Amino acid sequence: MTPVIEFSGITKSYRRRFRRTEVDALSSVSFEVKRGEVCAFLGPNGAGKTTSMNILMGFIFPSSGTSRVFGFEPGDVRAKAQIGFLPENFAFYRYLNAERLLQFHLRLTGRATADPEGLIAALLRQVKLDSYRGLKIGKFSRGMVQRLGLAQALLGDPELLVLDEPTSGLDPAGRKEVRDLILELKAQGKTVFLSSHLLSEVEQVCDRVIVIDHGRVVGTGTMQQMLEQNNRVEIIVDRLSPELEHAIQEHGASISREENRVRIHVEPEHKRQVAEAVWAAGGDVISLSPLRASLEEVFLKLVDTGGAA
Amino acid sequence: MNIRTIALATLRGFLRNKVILLFGSLFVCVVLLMMSPLIAYKAMTTAANAEQMHGFVLNEIAGVMALVSGFGSLLAAWAAADSVAGEMRSGTILAVMARPLKRWEFLAGKFLGVLGLMAGYVLAMLGVTLLLAWLGGQSFQFSVWTLLVYPLTRYALWASISLLLVTLVHPIVVMAGVLILMSLIKVFESSSSSMAAWIRLPVHYILPLTNLISEERFTVITKAARHPFPWTGHVTALVYGLNYALVCFLLATLIFRRRGLSRD
Numbered sequence: 105m106t107p108v109i110e111f112s113g114i115t116k117s118y119r120r121r122f123r124r125t126e127v128d129a130l131s132s133v134s135f136e137v138k139r140g141e142v143c144a145f146l147g148p149n150g151a152g153k154t155t156s157m158n159i160l161m162g163f164i165f166p167s168s169g170t171s172r173v174f175g176f177e178p179g180d181v182r183a184k185a186q187i188g189f190l191p192e193n194f195a196f197y198r199y200l201n202a203e204r205l206l207q208f209h210l211r212l213t214g215r216a217t218a219d220p221e222g223l224i225a226a227l228l229r230q231v232k233l234d235s236y237r238g239l240k241i242g243k244f245s246r247g248m249v250q251r252l253g254l255a256q257a258l259l260g261d262p263e264l265l266v267l268d269e270p271t272s273g274l275d276p277a278g279r280k281e282v283r284d285l286i287l288e289l290k291a292q293g294k295t296v297f298l299s300s301h302l303l304s305e306v307e308q309v310c311d312r313v314i315v316i317d318h319g320r321v322v323g324t325g326t327m328q329q330m331l332e333q334n335n336r337v338e339i340i341v342d343r344l345s346p347e348l349e350h351a352i353q354e355h356g357a358s359i360s361r362e363e364n365r366v367r368i369h370v371e372p373e374h375k376r377q378v379a380e381a382v383w384a385a386g387g388d389v390i391s392l393s394p395l396r397a398s399l400e401e402v403f404l405k406l407v408d409t410g411g412a413a
Numbered sequence: 414m415n416i417r418t419i420a421l422a423t424l425r426g427f428l429r430n431k432v433i434l435l436f437g438s439l440f441v442c443v444v445l446l447m448m449s450p451l452i453a454y455k456a457m458t459t460a461a462n463a464e465q466m467h468g469f470v471l472n473e474i475a476g477v478m479a480l481v482s483g484f485g486s487l488l489a490a491w492a493a494a495d496s497v498a499g500e501m502r503s504g505t506i507l508a509v510m511a512r513p514l515k516r517w518e519f520l521a522g523k524f525l526g527v528l529g530l531m532a533g534y535v536l537a538m539l540g541v542t543l544l545l546a547w548l549g550g551q552s553f554q555f556s557v558w559t560l561l562v563y564p565l566t567r568y569a570l571w572a573s574i575s576l577l578l579v580t581l582v583h584p585i586v587v588m589a590g591v592l593i594l595m596s597l598i599k600v601f602e603s604s605s606s607s608m609a610a611w612i613r614l615p616v617h618y619i620l621p622l623t624n625l626i627s628e629e630r631f632t633v634i635t636k637a638a639r640h641p642f643p644w645t646g647h648v649t650a651l652v653y654g655l656n657y658a659l660v661c662f663l664l665a666t667l668i669f670r671r672r673g674l675s676r677d
Contacts, residue, residue, distance in 0.1 A: 158675045161510075162510075163507060163510065163673065163675045164673040164674065164675055165671065165673070181513040181514065184512060185513040187511065188511075189507075189511035191507040193504060194508065195503045195507070196505060196508070197505060199425070199429040208418065208422055211415075211418045212415055212418055212512035212513070212514055213513065256508060
């Protein structure tokens with residue numbers, strides 16, 4: 105099956121004005137997003153996320169490499185007809201009200217609907233803006249604009265949603281609503297490609313993760329694969345001699361001493377070896393439990409090590 | 414459908430644009446101030462000085478109309494440049510271009526939106542001409558369609574030049590370029606006969622010769638008369654203007670096709 109999004113060796117260089125130097129915003133970025141996936145595109149500020157999304161939407165052109173969306177070149181109207189896009193800072197015509205803006209975008213989608221007013225009213229209800237439908241967007245708060253941006257992204261009943269920081273500016277209740285919306289879209293079989301800094305939320309809704317830093321992909325995989333990367337086992341023992349501590353540390357374990365116990369964090373493949381060594385030295389293993397890494401820990405490690413983790 | 418949607422949104426945007434409203438109001442004030450001498454001339458007209466006053470009135474009207482017409486060219490150029498640059502500056506273009514809309518359709522919509530604004534302006538110009546004639550107690554010999562179609566063609570030409578330039582440079586540079594171009598045309602029109610042929614011919618082909626698409630060629634306000642003008646002359650002049658505008662527009666779409674749209 106053709107992937108919904110294909111990036112192959114995408115490089116984007118910007119030439120600095122008045123200088124003869126080039127800055128690489130993206131360097132040989134390659135990844136795929138399959139149909140029906142909810143894929144998170146993560147990276148620190150300035151990593152190249154928005155540049156990648158702009159290339160994906162056909163707003164800017166890569167210096168080299170190829171990209172495809174639904175098998176078409178980015179910017180092709182056949183691809184765009186299947187995409188709902190929320191830009192990083194959704195900008196709008198300030199003189200329009202929410203209803204008028206959605207009417208304008210609905211006309212541009214070319215979506216034939218028997219009841220456009222009903223569709224717009226339903227979308228405004230979905231993003232909890234139905235009571236502000238007549239208010240000029242210039243008077244909206246940041247969070248309300250973001251909600252409106254989400255509504256316009258959903259207008260054309262798109263197969264693919266490209267959401268750049270969808271929860272930016274939203275309060276906790278708003279973030280939960282977006283999370284629920286993404287899960288609902290996932291249940292409908294839609295593909296979602298989103299960037300976010302709220303990793304705990306990404307962890308709850310995404311199937312796959314792509315981590316980018318300094319314009320390079322430093323990590324990619326399913327959510328499970330990413331979280332398993334950093335899995336550790338915690339072994340709590342009653343005592344540990346300095347010689348044994350030194351020997352265990354050679355296995356890459358981290359050790360912290362408390363009043364009458366010692367905590368050892370070790371890779372899963374070394375757990376048996378460490379536990380047996382403790383028993384052999386006359387110590388006792390009080391507990392042995394797996395520690396699940398959070399996406400935040402995985403992300404920070406990937407960004408710190410440049411993907412060498 | 415998409416082009417019409419963009420054109421209507423552009424026109425609505427113009428009608429709410431504070432800069433346009435401010436300059437429009439200032440301009441109306443200036444025109445009103447320039448009108449007041451007409452009323453004075455009319456009041457001072459006697460049987461003895463009727464012919465002299467007639468000349469004053471026509472000169473006054475010609476002055477106002479030249480100002481109004483020149484301002485229209487600048488307005489068309491500025492509106493075209495701002496309609497594209499403003500969307501890119503504010504970022505509204507991203508949500509619009511994420512729709513199944515081709516880049517040339519976006520530019521065509523903007524261009525038609527500008528033409529909509531200028532059509533309103535041309536109608537207002539016609540109204541001002543008739544008002545001035547009424548205030549001055551004069552009657553003109555002119556056909557209404559020429560006073561509508563010729564200025565609109567000229568404004569279409571300036572709008573397309575401006576669209577072409579704004580796909581390359583900042584709108585302030587566009588306006589500077591348009592002003593320089595207008596000055597060059599004036600210089601060329603007044604001194605082309607004394608120029609060497611190797612300069613005159615290329616310039617003749619490159620510069621938009623706006624005198625060719627000026628209604629002044631056959632409507633001489635200072636004499637309140639209409640020059641006899643064959644319809645083939647009208648067609649040739651208008652086709653020249655529209656052709657120039659079309660070439661500029663096509664070049665603009667060609668450049669805009671590969672232009673980055675994001676703010677970074």
